[in-house]
Amino acid sequence: MVELIAESMEQTGYFNTTVETYEWNTYVGRVLDPEYQNNGFIPCIGLSGTFNPGSFSNALHHSTNIGACCNLNGISDPEIDELMDSARYGVDVAEDADLRAERYDEVWNYLAEERYSSITHFNLATSVSNTDLHGFEMWPFQDGMYSYNMFAPQDEQIMWVDRDNAAGDSELSDLSEGGTLSLAFGANIESFDPPHSSDTTSTLAQNFLFESLTDNDAQGNVYPWLAESYELLNTSSIERIAYADYMSTVGTTEEGAIDTDEQVVMQHPEDSPAEDDEVRVLLPDDATAAAEDGTFGMQYRYNLQEGVEFHNGDELTADDVVATYEYVENSVLAPQTFDSLLTAVKVDEYTVDLYAQVPDAEAERELPGLLILNASQIEAVEKGNIDPREGNLPVGTGPYEFAEFEDAQYYEVTKFDNYWTEQKGVSEAFSWFDGSDEFPDGPVIDGFEVEIVPDNSTRSGALQNGEIDSTYGLNTSTLDDFKSSEEFLVYGVETGGYEYIQYPVNVAPFDDARLRQAINHLIPRERIVENVFSGYGRPAWTPIPQLAQGSGTADADALEEELKPMNEYNVERAEELLEQVAADN
Known part of the structure; x- marks a missing residue:
């Protein structure tokens, strides 16, 4: 190109x-x-x-x-x-x-x-699978492609492995449980630490393990997830200058940058680091004080699911949510988090308030968008080091738990025995679910084996030779060949x-x-x-x-x-x- x-x-x-x-x-x-x-x-x-x-x-x-x-x-x-x-x-x-x-x-x-x-x-996102993989549908964002298909009750979406019957017009009544699915990723997994990575492949890998307060369907509608429910409590018609009384004064560098190691939640709109020796900024403690005093743009309340278990046995509480939002400070995701977020505040053990700086048309989807981490793990590691290469195995609430990783070679996850939706049942876990009684209470595949194969042609060959079941991002010149074969299915969506x-x-x-x-x-x-x-x-x-x-x-x-x-x-x-x-x- x-x-x-x-x-x-x-x-x-x-x-x-x-x-x-x-x-x-x-x-x-x-x-x-x-x-x-x-x-x-x-x-x-x-x-x-x-x-x-x-x-x-x-x-x-x-x-x-x-x-x-x-x-x-x-x-x-x-x-x-x-x-x-x-x-x-x-x-x-x-x-x-x-x-x-x-x-x-x-x-x-x-x-x-x-x-x-x-x-x-x-882009038209495409993936190719052999006919052992049933129930697959394309998701419009590559980083959520497999997590969506694993288990998405909001769309009654579920995939399964059946090596005895060919996929094609599979229905929910044909579902079979168990088996291991073999995938190939097109790049190495650079990080298992969600706030400290932004590449698609890392997010693909993380989505087996971690979950968010809310989730989306294929049309972008928002559904409660780790949050049993949520609501907008208050909206205030304020602008960012309303935070002036809460701001701290910090210096600037010769290069025109703000000179502080703390996360800058917002800068005073009338100050310029390029022109001023000092600027007024809102730091995290300042932001929390402002919210507690009633200075905020929007206040969303999230009531957490009770009984959700992390892979290390800890129960999900408000402490984990607040710790996650603090952990994102000065991370790769910080700019797109603090363009709206003011602060996260614990209300009680299972309730968290997320505040927006000003009224934000994207707040309902953006504020709860972080993958929730385990507070105990956050306390035990340096920022950015939730990674097996650093000796820290990632711990989430997701349906699969970390099993093995060999840098630039392969990655494996296995089904988490105490996954919370299976413990509760999908109808009890999600009050909004009105789907079929046949829809399962969680993912049905036992595990995923992921080969890391950067070369598109090599991934294509591995699929053709039966070494893997599914992959994505192949050279478009090869897709028509897969389409014409009865042994493969090609999926695509803008x-x-x-x-x-x-x-x-x-x-x-x-x-x-x-x-x-x-x-x-x-x-x-x-x-x-x-x-x-x-x-x-x-x-x-x-x-x-x-x-x-x-x-x-x-x-x-x-x-x-x-x-x-x-x-x-x-x-x-x-x-x-x-x-x-x-x-x-």
């Missing part, structure tokens, strides 16, 4: 391009380095969004995400920050979905003009995943929007989808996929009609813009 873009740029006569490639984990380390934004490179990377439209704008463009995932080139524009905030934060958009959609349309139009990033296409390039906006000449617009017109989106991905994708004429359009645009068809001409391959228009840039330089 990158080579096609580079070739297109070269053909104009205005560019000399060089493509550099790296092993995946090395590359992620490079592009997330805060110094990366100064080198003038154009990174290309894939990102998985969510059901929330903000994940297709804020992650790439909000100034609070500089150096995090995934504002890679230091984009800092107060106007787009304000537009994105106005589409997400405030009582008006939290209560009016139509207004929220209209404001996001303003975001998409602004980004189309400024062209800080170019989303090339939305996802929240997208690939993009991002321009080094702080390095000349990329600080000129016309240059960025020109390169955007040189991206052959349709050729990329058809020739590189064999049709398994959709050109990104707008920055928002189908799954987030409900709250992300007032009219998806009208938005595409408006923005598509700005994203189409158009060498003539690109050269006009390049001539203008050249004339002014």
Whole structure:
């Protein structure tokens, strides 16, 4: 894909391009380095969004995400920050979905003009399984693909292994219990420590072991999970400046960063670390004091399931939830957690309140999104070290427990004997469940054996040779062969995943929007989808996929009609813009 873009740029006569490639984990380390934004490179990377439209704008463009995932080139524009905030934060958009959609349309139009990033296409997530795997359905986010299929009563989704009967039109009445499923992951598991990792493969591995307070169905609706129930108790129409009296004063560095080792929950909106020697910030203790005094945007109360057991035998309580939220401070997930979260407060043994800084249209899904960890383990390890390579086996409440891991080779989990939904029964565990009496009380597969095989062709061969039962992310050129075979099933769905390039906006000449617009017109989106991905994708004429359009645009068809001409391959228009840039330089 990158080579096609580079070739297109070269053909104009205005560019000399060089493509550099790296092993995946090395590359992620490079592009997330805060110094990366100064080198003038154009990174290309894939990102998985969510059901929330903000994940297709804020992650790439909000100034609070500089150096995090995934504002890679230091984009800092107060106007787009304000537009994105106005589409997400405030009582008006939290209560009016139509207004929220209209404001996001303003975001998409602004980004189309400024062209800080170019989303090339939305992925079609695919997986291939042999016919021993029954009941599988694609989930629109790769990192939840197997955990969703293991056990999702919200959609009556369950998969099982039956090596005597071929999958195809399997029904719940055909379900058989037991067996071990063999999978292949396309990259090494870099971390078993959820707040300290953000790559898809690590999350895939963690989702066997850990669970959240809530879960989603395939349409994005939110259901209580580790929380038996939850409710919005209070909403206050406040802005972040309301926290000024609770803020602490800290210094700044010569590089224009805030000089503190504590998590900055928020910065005073009138202060600038780049310009001021001192700035006012809200630190975790300050945030808790504000919430206790009644200064907060939203207050959600989560009533925990009782009798939920961690793999080490501890019972889940409010202490585990609060400890998890404290553990996320200064982690990889901190920027996308503290863009909304104010604080987590224990009410009693089985009740926790999560507070949002200001009214947030995404709070219901975002606040409870963390995988819940065990407080005893958190106390015993250094941050980021919940990992067998550090001698710390991960401990969660999930349906499977850690069994074995050999770095860069394989990973195994086995069914947890005391999994809480099986102890309670699915109907008792989930008051919202109104499915079939045949639906099981928990996953039915005994264990998973995961081979780590980075090479797509090798994974494809392993599947064809019967060495594994299922994998994902194969070269699209091979999918038609699997489709034509009666021995395999190919699954696909448009996802929240997208690939993009991002321009080094702080390095000349990329600080000129016309240059960025020109390169955007040189991206052959349709050729990329058809020739590189064999049709398994959709050109990104707008920055928002189908799954987030409900709250992300007032009219998806009208938005595409408006923005598509700005994203189409158009060498003539690109050269006009390049001539203008050249004339002014």
